[in-house]
Amino acid sequence: QITLKESGPSLVKPTQTLTLTCTFSGFSLSTSGVAVGWIRQPPGKALEWLALIYGNDDKRYSPSLKSRLTITKDTSKNQVVLIMTNMDPVDTATYYCAHRRDWTYDYWGQGTLVTVSS
Amino acid sequence: DIVMTQSPLSLPVTPGEPASISCRSSQSLLHSNGYTYLDWYLQKPGQSPQLLIYWGSNRASGVPDRFSGSGSGTDFTLKISRVEAEDVGVYYCMQGLQYPHTFGQGTRLDIK
Numbered sequence: 001q002i003t004l005k006e007s008g009p010s011l012v013k014p015t016q017t018l019t020l021t022c023t024f025s026g027f028s029l030s031t032s033g034v035a036v037g038w039i040r041q042p043p044g045k046a047l048e049w050l051a052l053i054y055g056n057d058d059k060r061y062s063p064s065l066k067s068r069l070t071i072t073k074d075t076s077k078n079q080v081v082l083i084m085t086n087m088d089p090v091d092t093a094t095y096y097c098a099h100r101r102d103w104t105y106d107y108w109g110q111g112t113l114v115t116v117s118s
Numbered sequence: 119d120i121v122m123t124q125s126p127l128s129l130p131v132t133p134g135e136p137a138s139i140s141c142r143s144s145q146s147l148l149h150s151n152g153y154t155y156l157d158w159y160l161q162k163p164g165q166s167p168q169l170l171i172y173w174g175s176n177r178a179s180g181v182p183d184r185f186s187g188s189g190s191g192t193d194f195t196l197k198i199s200r201v202e203a204e205d206v207g208v209y210y211c212m213q214g215l216q217y218p219h220t221f222g223q224g225t226r227l228d229i230k
Contacts, residue, residue, distance in 0.1 A: 037219070047159075047167065047210055049219040062218045063119070096166060103155050103214045106178065108166040 002026035004036070004097050004109035011115050012087050018114060022080040022097030029055040029075050035100040036080040038071065040093040041111075048093075052100065053080055089116045120145050120213050124222035132230045137198040139225045141211035146191045147174075155214040158187055158196045161224075162207040170209075171196065203229055 008020035022036060029036065037052040051071040052060045061069050070083040080097060094113045098105040121144040131137045147156045158171040169178040171187035174194060184199040198205060208224040 046224045047161075047212075047221040049221070052217070052219075060217045064218075100214075102172070103153070104157055104169060104172040105159075105167075105212075105214075106169050106172070108168070111166055 002099055002107045004099060004107060006095060006097050006109045006112040008095075008112055008114065010113060011117065013118050014088055014116060016087050018082075018084045018087050018091070020082045020084075020095055020097075020112065020114075022082070022109060024078050024080070024097075024099065027099060027101075029053075029073055029078075029080075031055065031101075033101060036073070037098050037100050037105060038080075038082045038095060039098060039105075040091075040095045042090075042093040045093075050095075051082060087116045092116045119218055120147075120216055120220050122211055122213055122220050122222040124209075124211060124225050127223060127225055129225055129227045130230045131198075131201040131227060133203060134200050137201050137205075137227060139196045139209055139211075139227075141189075141194045141196070141222050143192045143194075143213055145216075147194075147213050147215045148191060149215060154190060156187075156189070156194050157212045157214060158185075159210045159212060160205075160207050161210065162204075165207075167210065201227070201229070 004024040035054045038050040053071045068085045073080045094111040096111045097109045099107040123142045125140045154174040156174045159167040161167045175187045186197050211222040
């Protein structure tokens, strides 16, 4: 059974750095073709793809946010970490991590709401 | 980036009636391997998105057969043969062919 769960601060101040952790079970990032991605959703708005990492450490980023994002993995801990710098109120959103295999996001975490406010 | 455009954005449906959502991509989603990387997701109120259809027309595990996906190239359709109350939520199409992966604006289905 594949599960993912996001964790991190619920409130950050403008200009601060956000660190989110996705802890997963039921699969290994070492498996060929498997990846973990991050997607966010501002309140009442659509989904926005952020970043993705494969077990071979291949990383992909949204071009519009690339300068602010870093994605890493700890295979031994079954975790993927997303770091976003210089947070702004427009970054207020629910952040999801998701399992990707066969070119599809087939399992999603419950999401974590991050509010950016002073 | 590949732009995904859905219509309609709002879809009120009477239970038992069919429903259809259109999704168009700004570029073909056909890969050289012959597969088309277009997925459909449903986000029920207060929940995470859940996969309904992958590769354009394949139902995900556990998805009722009243849901079907079709289309090719740049034009895709999600159909619900008979809408049930549990189908309410926002439906998204997503292209997984190129980075960045991109989603449509979402179509909100509610019950009349």
